[in-house]
Amino acid sequence: MEEKRVQELAAKAVKVRRTALEAIEAAHSGHVGGSFSVADILTVLYWEKMNINPEQPKDPDRDRFVLSKGHCTPTMYATLALRGFFPVEDLKTFRNVDSYLSGHVEMTKVPGVDMSAGSLGQGLSAAIGMALCGKVDKKDYRVYAALGDGEIQEGQIWEAAMAAGNYGLDNLTVFVDNNNLQIDGTIEEVMSPYPIEDKFKAFKWNVLTIDGHDYAQIADAIDKAKETKGAPTVIVAKTVKGKGVSFMENNVKFHGSTPTPEQFEQAFKELDAQAASLEV
Amino acid sequence: MGEVIATREAYGRALCEFGADENIMVFDADLTICTMSCYFAQKYPERFFNAGIAECNMAGMAAGAASCGKTAFIHTFAMFAAGRIYDQVRNSIAYPGLNVKVVGTHAGLSVGEDGATHQCIEDLSLMRTIPGMTVICPCDANETREVVKAMIDYDGPCYLRLGRSGVENITDSIPGYKFELGKGAQLKDGDDVTIIATGLMVQEALKAADLLAAEGIKARVIDLHTIKPIDKDIIIKAAKETGAIVTTEEHNVIGGLGAAVAEVVTESCPVPVVKHGVEDVFGHSGTAEALMVKYGLTPEKIVEKAKQAIALKK
Numbered sequence: 001m002e003e004k005r006v007q008e009l010a011a012k013a014v015k016v017r018r019t020a021l022e023a024i025e026a027a028h029s030g031h032v033g034g035s036f037s038v039a040d041i042l043t044v045l046y047w048e049k050m051n052i053n054p055e056q057p058k059d060p061d062r063d064r065f066v067l068s069k070g071h072c073t074p075t076m077y078a079t080l081a082l083r084g085f086f087p088v089e090d091l092k093t094f095r096n097v098d099s100y101l102s103g104h105v106e107m108t109k110v111p112g113v114d115m116s117a118g119s120l121g122q123g124l125s126a127a128i129g130m131a132l133c134g135k136v137d138k139k140d141y142r143v144y145a146a147l148g149d150g151e152i153q154e155g156q157i158w159e160a161a162m163a164a165g166n167y168g169l170d171n172l173t174v175f176v177d178n179n180n181l182q183i184d185g186t187i188e189e190v191m192s193p194y195p196i197e198d199k200f201k202a203f204k205w206n207v208l209t210i211d212g213h214d215y216a217q218i219a220d221a222i223d224k225a226k227e228t229k230g231a232p233t234v235i236v237a238k239t240v241k242g243k244g245v246s247f248m249e250n251n252v253k254f255h256g257s258t259p260t261p262e263q264f265e266q267a268f269k270e271l272d273a274q275a276a277s278l279e280v
Numbered sequence: 281m282g283e284v285i286a287t288r289e290a291y292g293r294a295l296c297e298f299g300a301d302e303n304i305m306v307f308d309a310d311l312t313i314c315t316m317s318c319y320f321a322q323k324y325p326e327r328f329f330n331a332g333i334a335e336c337n338m339a340g341m342a343a344g345a346a347s348c349g350k351t352a353f354i355h356t357f358a359m360f361a362a363g364r365i366y367d368q369v370r371n372s373i374a375y376p377g378l379n380v381k382v383v384g385t386h387a388g389l390s391v392g393e394d395g396a397t398h399q400c401i402e403d404l405s406l407m408r409t410i411p412g413m414t415v416i417c418p419c420d421a422n423e424t425r426e427v428v429k430a431m432i433d434y435d436g437p438c439y440l441r442l443g444r445s446g447v448e449n450i451t452d453s454i455p456g457y458k459f460e461l462g463k464g465a466q467l468k469d470g471d472d473v474t475i476i477a478t479g480l481m482v483q484e485a486l487k488a489a490d491l492l493a494a495e496g497i498k499a500r501v502i503d504l505h506t507i508k509p510i511d512k513d514i515i516i517k518a519a520k521e522t523g524a525i526v527t528t529e530e531h532n533v534i535g536g537l538g539a540a541v542a543e544v545v546t547e548s549c550p551v552p553v554v555k556h557g558v559e560d561v562f563g564h565s566g567t568a569e570a571l572m573v574k575y576g577l578t579p580e581k582i583v584e585k586a587k588q589a590i591a592l593k594k
Contacts, residue, residue: 060349107347107376115347116376119367125337126372129344129352136305136327137348156368159337167329 001216005048009215011278012082013043017244018271019082019091020074025264027095030103033254035075037179037212037239038146042079044218045144054084057111063141064114064130068123069148069177070104071256077101077110085112121154123147124174128164131172131232142226146175150182152193158203164232165204172232173225177212179241181252200234212237245270282449283421287442287479288385290421292316294428295353299324301432305345308355309335314444315355315385335360339368339382346378351432357391358384358441362403374410374437381431382407383440387417388530389558389575390445390480390568399563404478405535407439408508415508416461417441417529417537419482422452423505426459434461443530445568447480451503462506464514470498473586474518474525478504478537481528481556481577488528488582499586507537512544519549524589528556528582552592556585 016039024030046052050063067076074094081088093099100109104118114130117123127145134141147157164172176196184190193199197207206228210217218237225233241255242248245267248259259267295306296319304324310333312318321328331338335356342352354361361384362369373380384403391399408415416431416438418424424442431438451457454467467482468489477485482503489499500522502514519525525545527538538555545553558575572578 064347066344115344116371119371122336122340122343122368122372125340125368126344126347128337129341129346130348131344132329132341133305133345133348133350156334156336156340159331159334160340163331163334163337163341166332 001219006215007278009043012047013040014271014275016043016075016078019078021267023074023091023094026092028258029095030074031071031256033241034069035072036243037241038072038177039075040213041175041218041237042075044215046079046083048219049222057085061141064143066115066123066127066145067105068117068145069151070117073105076105080112120151121156124157124160128160131169134171143172146177149176149178149187153191161203168230169232170229174234176236177239178236179239181241183255196236204231206231206233209236212239213243284446284448285421286444286446287418287424288316290424291442292319294425296320296323298428298432303351305350306353307331307338307342309333309338311356317355335365336368339365340372342380343372343378346380351379353381355383358387358400358403359398362406366406370410374413377412379435381438385442386444387441389563389571390443392568393565395565396562401532401558403441404507404531414438416506417479418505419479419503420447420451421449423459430461443480448483450483462509464502464504464511467503468501470500471522472498473590474500474522476502476504476541477528479530481530484579485528485582487579491579491583492586507540510540515541515544516549519545519551523551523593525553526556526585526589530577531557532560533557534560552589554585554589556582
């Protein structure tokens with residue numbers, strides 16, 4: 001990937017994070033930590049790789065994305081809004097009682113959301129259903145999903161992993177957002193799913209491990225997945241929870257609790273400084 | 281006497297009969313020869329997927345397929361369809377309003393010898409409390425075939441309750457019988473009491489009505505195959521015209537048909553509603569016939585309940 005494109009995507013990702021944080025500020029609620037760890041992945045998918053058209057959000061031939069870690073709506077909705085699926089100013093109503101933008105992703109209400117999620121562990125199965133349809137209908141669309149690394153403690157993930165490997169769904173690419181933190185601590189402290197790669201390998205997946213904040217590595221992994229035949233691909237993305245704001249990084253406190261007004265101010269300052277440095 | 285055939289068998293045949301529709305995708309969880317999805321699987325293997333013994337993933341895959349415009353059918357025992365995967369049915373299927381038909385076979389005590397772990401007596405209750413879920417429990421083969429047609433025509437989530445054991449086919453020989461989703465079918469008229477039945481208790485309700493007739497009590501019999509959305513009109517009319525209702529179901533008396541009927545009656549036309557079913561206890565191993573007697577799911581018990589209801593009239 002050219003350096004110029006890397007810079008553009010980095011600038012876009014900062015914009016996504018800022019927009020997501022503005023939504024959380026407006027709502028006084030929302031999950032910032034996991035939203036920021038997955039932000040670079042969504043940026044590459046929605047601005048670089050996925051075949052989508054904001055004018056035709058239900059196009060049957062489009063690529064699909066399932067946010068199985070469905071609480072990371074701030075980044076998901078910021079991405080969709082900035083990509084043109086709905087007005088960015090609507091994010092001011094995030095989690096509001098009269099808003100269509102509720103706390104977890106909703107396919108029936110939000111343009112561009114391909115699957116509702118919220119109860120962890122379920123989204124991968126839905127992505128498999130979409131990929132199976134692509135095979136049955138002989139369509140070329142690709143299906144993407146993002147899972148949390150704590151989420152893969154759910155048993156259904158492994159039922160789904162077995163099925164996708166068994167069906168050899170090479171139109172399916174799954175990211176594990178491996179930020180190493182969940183509500184009660186690090187994922188090793190709570191219930192270690194490591195080694196993640198070996199588990200998916202055992203279920204006949206093509207397995208890649210990348211830096212989940214490196215745009216070129218994300219894009220390259222997506223391309224490698226496309227080239228792989230006869231097996232689904234999982235991309236274990238090493239990420240930092242709260243990535244992009246110094247005091248939120250690797251701080252489990254910011255999984256779901258709302259920053260203070262001072263913390264918001266500081267966070268916006270840091271993001272704006274990053275944006276300014278990328279404009280040069 | 282009509283042909284004796286299990287509703288799951290009639291279902292399997294009907295799904296295969298109407299399965300030519302290219303939009304239909306079918307999933308099972310290693311129970312194809314029990315749920316009878318095997319007929320479809322044999323005829324349309326390219327649209328059939330065996331999820332293995334992994335019901336949660338099956339439900340999710342069907343949701344994903346439905347999100348792509350498919351009419352998806354999933355199959356397992358009622359215990360797992362309504363119990364084990366309740367969260368998946370609620371959150372991945374019903375909440376997004378996806379067109380998935382959740383088919384639970386081997387419901388109720390008539391599973392027989394496998395015993396309590398497999399005898400789901402809670403499914404109607406669990407499924408009907410999910411917003412937007414259609415809940416159907418046909419009584420015989422003819423009605424089951426009609427249900428399959430109606431479910432394919434209906435765009436939205438449904439739960440279908442089916443039984444393991446053979447039941448007499450009755451509805452095709454009842455004059456005036458017509459199936460309509462969401463509408464109860466009056467099988468027999470009467471003005472002393474109404475017996476509202478669902479599933480295999482419909483046949484028992486008709487037998488109970490004959491026993492009551494021998495004692496000079498004229499019982500109306502209603503087959504309420506659609507538990508939700510419930511046919512309020514037929515219930516209110518029965519309450520007004522007969523003044524007493526007995527409900528009968530192969531299900532816990534808590535939360536199922538009886539509760540659904542009582543909810544309508546108490547709000548619209550209060551008359552006595554006596555509930556007949558499984559008295560809030562788990563099942564047991566035994567033949568289906570022996571279990572029906574042990575747990576009182578018999579015409580004679582319905583007669584007793586009918587007399588109780590009549591005695592409660594003002």
